Amino acid sequence: MMVGRRIDNMFPKTEAPIGEPVLETRDLVRRPLTKSISVTVRAGEIVGLAGLVGSGRSELAQTLFGVWPAESGEIRLMGEAVTIRSPADARARGIAYVPEDRGSQGLVRPMSVLHNLSLAALTSLSHSGFIDRGAELRLAEQAVGRFGVKTRSLDELAGRLSGGNQQKIVLGKWLANQPKLLILDEPTRGIDVGAKAEIHRFMGELARAGVAILMISSELPEVLGMSDRVLVMREGRVVAEFDRAAATSQAVGAAMMGDLGATEQAA
Amino acid sequence: MTAVASSNRASRARIFLRHETILAAMLVVALFGLGLFNDRFLTIDNLLNQGRLMTEIGLIALPMTFVIVTGGIDVSVGAIVGLCAIVLGYSWKNLGFPLPLAIVFTLVVGAAAGLANGLVITRIKVPPIITTIATLTLFRGLAEGISQAHSVRGYPDWFYFLGQGDVFGVPTQLLVLFLAIIVFGVALDRTTFGRTLYAIGSNETAARFSALPVERVKLAAYTLSGLMASLSALVLVSRVTTTRSDMGMGYELDAIAAVVLGGTSIFGGSGTIWGTVIGAVMIQLLKNGLALTGVKGDATIMVIGVVLIASVLIASSLQRRRV
Amino acid sequence: MSTIALSGASSARAPFWRRLSSQEMLLAVAIVGLALVVGLVNPRFLSANNLADILLGNAYIAVAAIGMSMVIITGNIDISVGALIGVLATVSGSLAVAGAPIAVTWLAPLVFGMLVMGLQGAIVAYVGIPAIVVTLGMLSILRGGLISVTGGKWITDLPDAFHLADIEIFGFIPMPVAIMVVATILAAVWMRWWPLGRAIYATGGNPEAARLSGVSPRRTLVLVFVLHGFFAGVAALLFATQLRVIQSTTPSGLEFTIITASVVGGVSILGGVGTVVGSTLAAILIAEITSALVFINISPFWTHALQGALILATVIADIERRRRRLAGAIR
Numbered sequence: 001m002m003v004g005r006r007i008d009n010m011f012p013k014t015e016a017p018i019g020e021p022v023l024e025t026r027d028l029v030r031r032p033l034t035k036s037i038s039v040t041v042r043a044g045e046i047v048g049l050a051g052l053v054g055s056g057r058s059e060l061a062q063t064l065f066g067v068w069p070a071e072s073g074e075i076r077l078m079g080e081a082v083t084i085r086s087p088a089d090a091r092a093r094g095i096a097y098v099p100e101d102r103g104s105q106g107l108v109r110p111m112s113v114l115h116n117l118s119l120a121a122l123t124s125l126s127h128s129g130f131i132d133r134g135a136e137l138r139l140a141e142q143a144v145g146r147f148g149v150k151t152r153s154l155d156e157l158a159g160r161l162s163g164g165n166q167q168k169i170v171l172g173k174w175l176a177n178q179p180k181l182l183i184l185d186e187p188t189r190g191i192d193v194g195a196k197a198e199i200h201r202f203m204g205e206l207a208r209a210g211v212a213i214l215m216i217s218s219e220l221p222e223v224l225g226m227s228d229r230v231l232v233m234r235e236g237r238v239v240a241e242f243d244r245a246a247a248t249s250q251a252v253g254a255a256m257m258g259d260l261g262a263t264e265q266a267a
Numbered sequence: 268m269t270a271v272a273s274s275n276r277a278s279r280a281r282i283f284l285r286h287e288t289i290l291a292a293m294l295v296v297a298l299f300g301l302g303l304f305n306d307r308f309l310t311i312d313n314l315l316n317q318g319r320l321m322t323e324i325g326l327i328a329l330p331m332t333f334v335i336v337t338g339g340i341d342v343s344v345g346a347i348v349g350l351c352a353i354v355l356g357y358s359w360k361n362l363g364f365p366l367p368l369a370i371v372f373t374l375v376v377g378a379a380a381g382l383a384n385g386l387v388i389t390r391i392k393v394p395p396i397i398t399t400i401a402t403l404t405l406f407r408g409l410a411e412g413i414s415q416a417h418s419v420r421g422y423p424d425w426f427y428f429l430g431q432g433d434v435f436g437v438p439t440q441l442l443v444l445f446l447a448i449i450v451f452g453v454a455l456d457r458t459t460f461g462r463t464l465y466a467i468g469s470n471e472t473a474a475r476f477s478a479l480p481v482e483r484v485k486l487a488a489y490t491l492s493g494l495m496a497s498l499s500a501l502v503l504v505s506r507v508t509t510t511r512s513d514m515g516m517g518y519e520l521d522a523i524a525a526v527v528l529g530g531t532s533i534f535g536g537s538g539t540i541w542g543t544v545i546g547a548v549m550i551q552l553l554k555n556g557l558a559l560t561g562v563k564g565d566a567t568i569m570v571i572g573v574v575l576i577a578s579v580l581i582a583s584s585l586q587r588r589r590v
Numbered sequence: 591m592s593t594i595a596l597s598g599a600s601s602a603r604a605p606f607w608r609r610l611s612s613q614e615m616l617l618a619v620a621i622v623g624l625a626l627v628v629g630l631v632n633p634r635f636l637s638a639n640n641l642a643d644i645l646l647g648n649a650y651i652a653v654a655a656i657g658m659s660m661v662i663i664t665g666n667i668d669i670s671v672g673a674l675i676g677v678l679a680t681v682s683g684s685l686a687v688a689g690a691p692i693a694v695t696w697l698a699p700l701v702f703g704m705l706v707m708g709l710q711g712a713i714v715a716y717v718g719i720p721a722i723v724v725t726l727g728m729l730s731i732l733r734g735g736l737i738s739v740t741g742g743k744w745i746t747d748l749p750d751a752f753h754l755a756d757i758e759i760f761g762f763i764p765m766p767v768a769i770m771v772v773a774t775i776l777a778a779v780w781m782r783w784w785p786l787g788r789a790i791y792a793t794g795g796n797p798e799a800a801r802l803s804g805v806s807p808r809r810t811l812v813l814v815f816v817l818h819g820f821f822a823g824v825a826a827l828l829f830a831t832q833l834r835v836i837q838s839t840t841p842s843g844l845e846f847t848i849i850t851a852s853v854v855g856g857v858s859i860l861g862g863v864g865t866v867v868g869s870t871l872a873a874i875l876i877a878e879i880t881s882a883l884v885f886i887n888i889s890p891f892w893t894h895a896l897q898g899a900l901i902l903a904t905v906i907a908d909i910e911r912r913r914r915r916l917a918g919a920i921r
Contacts, residue, residue: 067476087478099476108470108477110536119466119477122459129458173477340722342669391906396667396722397859401905404846405898412892513842520730523723533723569734576727579719 011225014204019043022212023181028073033059035236041212048227049216056236057216061183065097066090096179098170100186106170109159113151114140116158121176143172164195184215234258290545301556321551322440326499328525329451330491332543335526338468338535339395344496346406348515351377351500353410356419356510374497381493385486410512419510430505440502452540468535524575613856617871628882635885648877649766654825655851655869656777657818664794665861666721672844673732678826683745683836686752703823704816711815715808745836755831766828774870795862850901
């Protein structure tokens with residue numbers, strides 16, 4: 001398909017060796033929007049999570065991250081059964097979550113770039129509660145360098161930066177913890193093309209470094225272009241799974257629409 | 268990278284120039300102004316005595332800064348002072364506790380009162396304003412109910428060391444306040460706890476999504492508020508040698524005014540302990556200055572009310588201009 | 591957020607009797623039940639004199655609670671009203687002693703009350719400063735100002751005609767009770783059927799939705815504070831004219847008693863829900879409880895503790911109820 005070829009050009013997907021499962025869930029339930037979810041994400045693998053708004057993708061991500069702890073079911077990380085009751089639990093287990101809403105969930109806009117970058121890593125940056133300010137500064141400088149955040153100074157308020165730079169900060173703040181599982185919720189929504197390409201490049205780098213990535217996106221080309229595997233959610237369940245080769249926009253789109261799509265096709 | 272670091276320092280200095288320096292300059296002007304008007308004012312004796320009087324509010328204003336930085340408020344502190352004063356007197360005189368035990372018990376009750384506020388706020392999610400208005404009534408009511416309008420006097424002499432004694436000429440409670448200022452100042456500025464307070468006040472959701480222990484930190488802030496109110500009660504009882512159930516009435520006003528005057532945003536997310544200290548000093552100077560010019564205590568309350576509203580109005584108009 | 595607004599709107603659309611059936615019915619049952627229980631312990635509690643005292647002495651609290659309820663429904667709070675009632679009573683009494691026409695002495699507290707509250711409402715609505723801070727400041731301005739002006743002296747030698755509370759309509763309905771009942775009914779009807787009255791709920795339940803539907807939340811808020819000032823003025827008048835003297839202080843914690851009446855009456859502190867019928871019934875219940883304490887030999891010094899516990903319990907129940915309703919709505 002022509003569409004497929006264009007996507008390949010826009011999304012320079014790099015091949016990464018796929019390893020052992022990092023995340024496995026079995027019959028994960030958190031009402032009202034997470035109903036018996038079983039998924040697996042392996043080291044080095046990018047799994048795309050497609051679905052309509054309200055299909056329960058973000059809710060699944062936030063259940064994995066401990067914002068809405070699971071009511072029943074099993075979560076295994078690196079083969080070990082774990083309970084995740086809070087974001088702090090999730091972080092301690094090596095899970096990072098870049099939330100959907102940058103302004104209200106990802107970033108503390110009235111705080112400086114420096115303080116935002118260290119926010120999720122404070123425990124490892126402090127000795128018996130006291131923040132090591134030298135280490136904090138080093139961490140922030142590294143992150144700014146690595147992700148090419150454009151800011152006048154580390155003391156600039158994070159809310160003043162462009163959308164793309166804000167997203168790089170959210171990403172940077174989580175990568176400081178060297179996560180094993182990175183959950184990205186609409187990672188490139190509302191940012192410019194250049195920053196978007198950079199973020200896709202980072203995703204590739206991370207995958208090659210062995211990080212398991214679960215990416216939620218409402219942009220079908222992004223899902224198809226970046227993912228090794230595509231899962232489709234509808235009404236709180238995973239209803240379809242496609243390998244990279246089988247994941248065409250028509251097939252994934254039809255799975256997203258479900259019965260609705262079927263009736264339209266029938267008519 | 269060194270360029271980044273030095274520009275950090277420069278902009279940090281500019282922020283410093285904005286709030287605390289302006290306040291401090293106002294403070295110096297006020298000091299000399301009052302000194303010119305009244306030659307009794309600028310004496311070591313008077314200033315030390317003012318420090319003594321300032322301590323009770325100061326001890327409450329420190330944790331109040333934490334609470335307001337998180338975007339909350341605690342109007343029950345004055346009532347906790349009253350309750351703790353009564354608990355001290357009652358447990359010593361009526362329950363027959365030895366005074367040291369009664370003191371510890373009082374501190375525990377104060378912390379428990381603050382913890383109760385914190386639990387209702389974090390677990391049941393009742394807004395802080397409503398929670399502390401309700402507990403204000405409850406704690407003051409408990410003080411009235413337990414005391415039955417009886418006051419307790421006649422504490423042993425050693426107890427008065429806290430409120431009336433001095434160490435090398437410095438009032439004892441002022442040293443306690445100094446110590447508390449340093450502890451609270453360092454906690455807010457240098458620890459993960461302090462950083463979490465700011466993050467909660469700036470964006471509670473993002474703080475939670477950053478895996479910060481939001482609930483625990485809020486709980487700690489309100490508990491500290493109760494604990495410091497009980498310490499303030501001990502200082503107060505020791506200074507005035509008696510306990511009554513109406514003690515600490517209106518302290519919440521002075522403490523909140525000190526915090527807001529000190530540059531802490533009433534909406535949370537910003538503020539410093541040093542600002543609060545200057546705010547508390549200014550309010551004490553205001554009271555002293557008014558008293559020296561013959562203004563009665565009740566008119567002073569009125570002036571502090573004006574100061575509170577005016578400083579919030581000015582702060583919010585400045586903020587608007589900056590954005 | 592939208593669910594909360596919806597529940598407020600749908601309860602406003604339900605038939606009047608069904609709206610009355612929940613909190614108001616519970617309060618009415620509590621009022622009667624408590625009277626019977628205390629009456630069994632001590633029959634003197636049920637004497638006509640005592641029951642009349644309860645109503646007459648506390649009608650002004652119920653009247654003030656009407657305005658407070660409106661303020662709380664918009665999601666705000668006012669802790670200056672107790673001090674304001676004291677100031678307004680003194681203003682009215684001073685005018686009366688100075689020989690002002692009776693009509694002026696009765697109108698002055700209303701006008702002055704509307705001005706003070708309107709100012710506070712404007713600061714809250716247009717500058718965006720939390721009501722707790724504005725009213726805390728105003729509380730100390732009013733209280734400090736009152737005592738330093740009067741020096742704590744009581745006002746005596748009030749002219750007979752001044753005593754509004756002494757008037758009995760048709761020779762048997764005491765004025766305070768009449769005002770309490772009429773004010774409650776008028777306010778309840780206004781808030782239920784007038785668009786402007788309904789706007790109060792919209793402002794509290796979902797300011798953004800209110801704005802989109804053409805209601806200005808800011809102007810509504812100022813209006814609510816002005817009305818609150820009006821009711822505070824009426825309350826001050828009843829307070830000032832019920833005794834032969836006017837004290838320069840109001841009962842301690844008066845503002846909290848008024849807030850308790852509103853909250854216990856079913857006004858939700860999260861804004862958007864509640865009725866003034868409930869707050870009036872709650873004011874009566876609180877007065878009854880306070881009086882009952884004396885009759886069953888419990889020290890009146892426990893009154894405030896009981897009030898505090900009552901308000902805390904009601905607020906917690908309100909939040910829990912909303913949470914359950916919200917969870918139910920999602921499922």
